[in-house]
Amino acid sequence: MAALSEPQLSFWLDKAVKWGQATSPSAQRDMSRHLGSLRSFLQQLLHTLQLMSSTTEAIKSIPLVGQFLGRLCWNPYVTADGESAGLLLRCVCRLYSAAPQNAVERRANDWIRNLLCHLTSEEEGSTAHALERLACSAPQHSSSHTLHKMVALLTEEVTVSCSASAETLERCSCDRIHALSVACVPLVTCPEAAPLIGVLLKHRISCGCSHLSEEFIEAVSTALLRKKLVLEDVAVMALWCHNLSCLEGAVLSLLESVLSDPGAVMWSLDEVVRDSLLPKASALHCPIFLVVNEVFRNVLMKMGENVAVGVLLQVFTSCFLQTRSGQRQQERLPLRAFFPHVPHNLLMPLLTEPSEVPRQAWQEHVTWIGRLLPSMPRDQEEGDSPRQRWAVLQAWFLLVQCGHWVDVAAELLVSAESKQSEPLLYLLMFYHHPTNRGHQSARQTMMVREVWGHMRILFLAHTLPPERLSAVSELLSSTTSAHLLLHLLLSFAIFSPAPTSTAVEVLQKVLTQVELKRKAECLLASVRHRLNRGGTLDNTLQDRLRTLRDSLPPVQDSRCT
Template identity: 45%
Template sequence: MSEEQPLSQLQQTEELLLNVQEMQFWLDKAVAWGQADSLDTQKDTCLHMSRLRDFLQQLLTHINSMSSTTETMKRLPLLGQFLGRLCWNPYVTASDTSRGLLLGCLWGLYSEPPSNAVERKANQWIQKVLCQLATEEDDAAAQALMKHMGIPAEEYHLKVLRKKVALLQENVGQSCSSLNNQRCSCVNIVDIAEACVPLVTCPEASSLIGVLLQRPVTCVREALSEDFLDSLASAYSSQGLALEEQALISLWYHSFSSLEESVLSLLQSVITTGSTPQKIEQQVAQSLLPKACAQHCSIFLVVNDILRSIFKQAEGNESVKTLVQTFTKCFLRELAPLKPQTSISLKAFFPQSPSSLLVPLLTMPSEMPQGAWRNHLNWLSSSLQRLTEEEEQGDGDSRSSRGHHNVFEAWFLLGQCAHWVQVAVQLLVTSGPEDIGPLLWLLTFYHHPTNRWHHRASLLARAKEAWKDIYALFSVAAHPLPSDRVQSLVTLVSPQPEQQSLAPLLTVSLLVNVAVFCQLPLSGSTEILQTVVDQSGLLDEAACVLSSLELRLNEGSCLSSDPVHLRIKALQNTITQTHSE
């Protein structure tokens, strides 16, 4: 054993000497190839290419066997100069095999994390070589090759870029192979992502970016860098980057700042354009946000928090309310087919909402018989009343803040599921002279969540008064219209500065639904609706209610030839004509 040890050391010394001598030979060749552009140089390069690839393969094996980049550079001090010259030689990099071996050597030298100044400097140099290899346009050798082969510069660099992307993409598919103290292959993923930073706006790199974003994370060393994600987010927001659906969803999953920007962009688009409910639904669906939220609970929680904050700040903004309701509806639609494949409960998506209200509110009206709607709404109304009573009784003690929170979350969930509010208005018109108290209470709570104690009782009394006037006006076919009742309605509908005035949209909703569902001839309903909304200046609000009603009925069993649908169209035409006059 003592005799074998010196022999082993001798073999290592001879092997190292051989490597250094052979690298000096190839470095001399690389220098000669880069200093002259002649037919003889090209022939010499082609003649030695096979042997060069063999040496590069040996070199790659040697690099991977070293414990660190520092040790490798100590044993092979000419390594950096050698690799650098070859990377800028287009006759060498034109071969996929040679190019792959060069990139493998560079990645093998990359240190994560660098342990000293030598390794930090090597990392910077490697990143520079990887980035510029695909984007440099002034390389003399490349220009010589393009001139000799008659290839336009743009075409040459495009081919170089495509080759680089293809090689990088091959390495992305490798799974984590970290064993004991061996180098983890996931470090390469981080390196590849860093190499993509200057390429994020190149269409040729979009497939590689998509693969990087969608690669399952199996190792803590595999996390994509902030530089890479920030570059993608910036390029996407400036429309300099096109991503496929799943790649965009993955970007949102990795970068919450990009997700927030997309949500705020959608919100701004809806508010500034004053879109109809139909157009808002189209905008929401095209944004891909509901689909992303259905696939990733974490994305939904971020989006929902943003919408919750906006919903609270813009209590009277109907565009915001419509956006929140539409988003929730589209999200539930995307979530439905995924439910058999996921064990995530609704509570995970809505952790702050009162548990007892989750399923009743998130259930769509189309999912239960129409005959059960009334009892369902009565139960919802009584449950919400209990929550508000508990809040009021808790004022003055430690339970008060918890009560406020529960009531707000219940109101927000009701706003997300406002289809039940729309059904409540419809039932007020179509159910006959039954007890309207629970339904009106639900409506006043939806439109006035922050009014408590005697304010809520006062508002409920005013809602009953408005309903009585509307019902009486549509119950008779008097002509001309009774001016006193019309004026009373106009006063109730018109915005009032006083604190206890009804929200205009509450009365407009009642008015529009009665005009649609009542038994009065269409001409009479049209005259009443037109007169009241025209005098109160709420034509836009009436048009919005009609559009929302049309959208909800179209999602059910209401056909375009249905009498109700025809009445809606006629009323919409009247509102539009009045608005244009």
């Protein structure tokens, strides 16, 4: 392509001055005759700018380039033509400096931002408004159409740059990607710009100097969280891979949506979790899973026995495993990569869904899991090392993730004989008190066994014994193991052969505290999720669960503390 000459630029600048905003018939006729030649010149100018190493060099070599491009940006005939508008925008963006080095480059950046705002504005005096006067079309349509054309051309350019040869004379394509990401910041909430934003996020970095601007990442992340930007799943996952804080923000947003009103969310939690895209992203990208897991772990450790967090973690892990099972075998990373700190012999039994094990083998499977769990250290024992406690907490966190086996243990206790109850009670106690938290295991076991005995009588009696109701209610209200006992109580209410009316009466007389009612609703939802995933949620169980939930008196604050 021939080099750009000064007479050429002077000729076209004179034309741009004479045309103005193309309001006169003579200017419009002259533009129609020269539009094809103008496109050729803009292509030549773009090639020349691509050879420049910086904005400063471009302005020194072509002093009038800014004035020329600026005038054309205010000419509705140029911006209405898709090819001309695309070339014009690409020329303007070539003058943008990703990291301005001097006052000239900073002023140029401000000027370019103003041009972008003008080209997409619908206000009086804008390009779209001028087009409305000329073509009698709606300004919103004109602005949107022009922006759509520009975005399509730039999207194509970014896609092509992925395969550009390193021997080309153009500036590094990575610098170009960075500059475009900065220029897109004002456009992140424009629906028409979504394809360009998506392709920038998905662009594979081809050299070490390339990166998307932090301003761009932050703007896109904010727009996504505020539901002002819709991107393809692949683009969102690419954003999370680019930016750790953005991924953490997505996890915290999911947590907030659940914790702010779990009573309304719990019964559709599977859908809420899948819509967050986090399980799918975690299955495809192991680093994303590790980050999400760490956020959940930190929240769980800080919030203690928050039932809603435990249920959310359980549902997330189940959705993650289901997504992973749908991948082709050759695309799957081994599960060990996702759970690097858990003993392999414990990992597989816990990650196995109850629906994958015959019901008659559940007792044996739960017993096996209990034997594999590390022994529970006692707070007052001098021999407890940090390493031992760390191993216990790692196993406990995985057990929370796979809480369906704890639900199974609680379900089996409804019909278990005394000899069978030992491993089942042990799993419940480990789940709720992995380090005993200052109370002795023997004493705890005795108390849980006592309540278990009361419940077996309560849910088999034709007339509820007042002394049994009183004993269970007192222990639920005073003991540090209230969560464990509530877990057991709800399993009897759901799975015992007692009539639904009996189960409802027990819950209404025993659950007298607001906090216990909140937790009960979350635990009922947890059991429903497990049964639904396993395909065993028949109409009878569905109706019983709904009746039990509706029997819990409503509370103003429905948070599951």
